[in-house]
Amino acid sequence: MVRLADVARAAGVSTSTASRALSRPDMVAAETRERVAKAAAEMGFTLNATARALTTGHTGLVGVIVPTLANPFFPPIVTGVQESLAETGGNVLLGVSDRSEERERELAAQLGSRVDGLVLVAPVSGDATLHELAERLPVVTVDRTTPGLPGVVVDTPGGVRELMAHLLGLGHRHIAYLGGPPGSWMDRQRTRAARKAVEDGGGELTVLDPVPPQVDAGLAAAEHLVRRAERVTAVMAYSSYVLLGLLMGLRGAGLRVPEDISLAASDDLTVIGMTQPGTTALHVPLQEAGAAACRLVREAPHTGERPPRVRVPTRLVVRGSTAPPPEKR
Amino acid sequence: MVRLADVARAAGVSTSTASRALSRPDMVAAETRERVAKAAAEMGFTLNATARALTTGHTGLVGVIVPTLANPFFPPIVTGVQESLAETGGNVLLGVSDRSEERERELAAQLGSRVDGLVLVAPVSGDATLHELAERLPVVTVDRTTPGLPGVVVDTPGGVRELMAHLLGLGHRHIAYLGGPPGSWMDRQRTRAARKAVEDGGGELTVLDPVPPQVDAGLAAAEHLVRRAERVTAVMAYSSYVLLGLLMGLRGAGLRVPEDISLAASDDLTVIGMTQPGTTALHVPLQEAGAAACRLVREAPHTGERPPRVRVPTRLVVRGSTAPPPEKR
DNA sequence: CTGAAAGCGCTAACAC
């Protein structure tokens, strides 16, 4: 392994000068700088990030803890953090909690001493635990807020309202919400927003049992809807996968979309590369949310009363899967 | 920040003893060990991973560089590495190359000095570049092999052969392969295996233009197939997303699956949570591949002529989307 | 603009 000292010797300068030449080029004479750079290049030298971190006190790493990578919702967030970090040469230290509170704590503890800050995506730990963590290092939550801590949330409630307004505007009065994942914080937000929007609009919302974000779940729900002969004329699914299942299931049962029933998703179908059978959906800028979280975590320690909050707006994309209900046609 | 020295003082021992008590419990008297543990707990102390890494020479981190997280193929591999690593308290340092060779090198260089080894998933860099890297630290490739370097490959060719044998066995003679992503190493493997299998079996393989792994691509291909009135009676798509698009597109055009045309995928549909409309597919143990890569990278430096290779077998799952061709019924 | 010296927090011989 070649050390900075080796490069320094080869360039005929002290290690301090070599260090400066490499890390703070402007603090060194142009000629010296070049000599060092040349020596370093020739010897295939790279500054040892670990040693650097030990002296400077920061690692250039940001820890990102996600519940899982299997749900397509999360990878874009990680990508967002990574991209934002890449601008300054930083990297993402990843943790997958599997939605286990214990694992989440464990990961946080492990990552804690090797990162400059932690981005917790949809954390399952309690507020108190998160606060403890935040005392040791900068912490930002994504897709959940905790009193007193900085956070980034996608404005899904706002988007849901917008989506519901769209459906109501088309004339729908009996709308169903197929939500999930079971027990999630975000799902409660969505449900509440949906209910309020629909009821305020003079409609009636049927909240179906929450399901996991899978095509099969949508398929099953479609069957359920058809069998129970629900009077609903429109369904909002929380996940594209679920929507896809719904679409296939309803069509399979002989229902036409949107003639017989309208369908919409409260997340982004493009994650699965589907834009074609024109599906009305909420575009959710997950990557931006990740980038925003990264920015927050690297800002000054938010030791204030009013922690910064970023609310990332969604965008309603209206396509062919929504239309006026049958009786209105 | 509390340091080990602080804990040691509180426990009335030297730092070395405190260090041992925490890192190598069996080298210390039970009573001492407990005293140190207690002090550490009370003070909320955690060993500083950076300092530790500097002295021991290893970080407990493994770098994983993937082309993207948007393709559902890759996240499971990352998860596999992470899980395998978690057994020993390690973590994953993530890099997303965006399929850019330059970015890949850059990331490798950045991560190089902070990890114990590097897992390169479907790397785009040339063999020479990879070898250079491998001289500096343990490197394992996944989903691609490079002469002289350890690697993990999913035995997709084997799986493709099996899948084709299944189709041929059903009586299909005109089979199409819808592959991609364009230009990928793995796609060439698949195409070659498919062609050989089909031709050896007395059939004819139509290789369609490679497409990105998206539902829309399948939809477009379906249209294409129908319009061109291909005589094919079975289609193998390389991606579940593509298959899904194909399924929807063909059904939309009035074709029945599998009565009129059989469909199969050379990757795993369960990634999108779809098992219901029974789709014949190759189960690809991506997570295991990641875990295997992790194991390889942590083994002794493979400075040998014959680098270890792991071939992860796929498993053909036959479901309802494949049946004998129309004329055979 | 450059060099010397003092650590960052921890582990690892090496004695006792």
Add this chain to the structure above:
DNA sequence: GTGTTAGCGCTTTCAG
């Protein structure tokens, strides 16, 4: 079993 003494490779005052 435990303490002492050196560093790991780098950055950073502090002088010059």
